[in-house]
Amino acid sequence: MSSKPLDEVRDERAAAGLLPPTPATDAESLERQVRELGDWFHNLNLHGVHTAPNHFLGDFPTVKWKNVQRVIPEDLTGATVLDIGCNGGFYSIELKRRGARRVLGIDVDERYLRQARFAARTLGLDIEFQRCSVYRVNELPGKFDFVVFMGVLYHLRYPLFALDQVVKKIGGSMLFQTMIRGSDQLRSWDKDYPFWNTEIFRQPDFPCMYFIENSYAGDPTNWWIPNTAAVEGMLRSSGLDLLAHPEPETWLCRPGTRLRAGDYLLEQEIAGYPEDLADEGAHG
DSSP, X not given: OOXXXXXXXXXXXXXXXXXXXXXXXXXXXXXXXXXXXXXXXXXXXXXXXXXXXXXXXXXXXXXXXXXXXGGSOSOOBXXXXXXXXXXXXXXXXXXXXXXXXXXXXXXXXXXXXXXXXXXXXXXTOOOEEEEOOGGGGGGSSSOEEEXXXXXXXXXXXXHHHHHXXXXXXXXXXXXXXXXXXXXXXXXXXXXXXXXXOOGGGGOTXXXXXXXXXSOBXXXXXXXXXXXXXXXXXXXXXXTEEEEEEEETTEEEEEEOOOOTTTSOHHHHHHHOOOHHHHHHTOOO
C-alpha cells in the first residue's frame, strides 16, 4: 500500500489520465483546466465556463437538445441509462439531471472520456464513463431503461451490425440520431420488386446510404451517411417501432417483436438462417 498522501496519489493519477483533475473553484482556473483537456466537441456549461464556445454548429448539443428533450420523460427517477458514443457527456449529464439512478456513458476516445469525467465531477454528478466500442456493447451486463445512440452511426464502417447489437440493450426506449444527406422525403414502397426493375434505384427518396471512401467534412471516420428513408428502414429492420420524430435527424424508438423465428436478426445472420428462410431469399 502506498504511503503517499491521498491527495498526492489522486494528483498523480489525474496527471496520468486515470482520473479527471480536481475541478477548480474560480472561473479562470476552470477555464485553464478545460483547455488542458484538449478540444471539446460538446459545448458544456460548467458553472459559467463554456467548453466549446466557438463550435461550428453553434451551441451544440444544446441546440439539438432543445428539440428532442420533449420526447424524453422529465422524471427518470430510478431509471438506468446507456449513452453510446457519449463524447463530452452532454446527454449523460442531462439524463442524470432528470433523476436517472444509473447513467453509463461509453466511448472509444479517451480524450472525450476524460472530458466527460471532468464535467460530471465539476457539476457534482455521479455518472459512470468507460471505454467501450459500440461493437462490443453486448458485453455490458443487462439492459437499460433508456438508451442514447446519437451521432455515432455515420462514423461506423459496420453500421447495421452495431445497430443490431444496440437493440439488445434496450429495456425501454432509445433516442437515435444520425447525420442525414440526400432526400428527406418518405413514401410507402412495395415489399418486393421484380429483378429487372431498376427504376426504383433512380428515385432520390428510395432508401439508400452514401458510402464515403476517403473523407467528408474533414473526417475520415464518416463512413456511411443515410437518407431519411434509409434511417427509418434500418430502424424497423432491426426490430424497432418508431414512436416519435422530434427533429429531422432524430427518432425515439422502442423494441417491437423479434424478427424471424422469434430471434434477433443478427443472431440468425451469424448462425445461418433456417433452411426455409434461406430458400425464400435464394437468388441464384
